[in-house]
Amino acid sequence: MPRVWPWAKAHAPLDTLPDFLRAETFPLCFPYDGHCTPSGHRVMARALARCLRETPLLAEDVGCGAGGLLMRGAP
16 A cells, blocks of 8 residues: 555545636536546646645645655655
8 A cells, every 4th residue: 555545545535626616617527428628627737736735745835836846855
């Protein structure tokens, strides 16, 4: 079992419904298979970014751009 499993179980699932309900661009999913459209992927990406900003696993002074994410305690 991966080391992140206990953390993931404690913090999952990520509730993206409020993010999708606030969306202003449609459609968010394709009607024929339920997969996200580009607009739906943007909503999901923003929801995941919000979750990552709120989690204590990430360094507070590090963002998600130019170089990726740095975990607390990472060299």
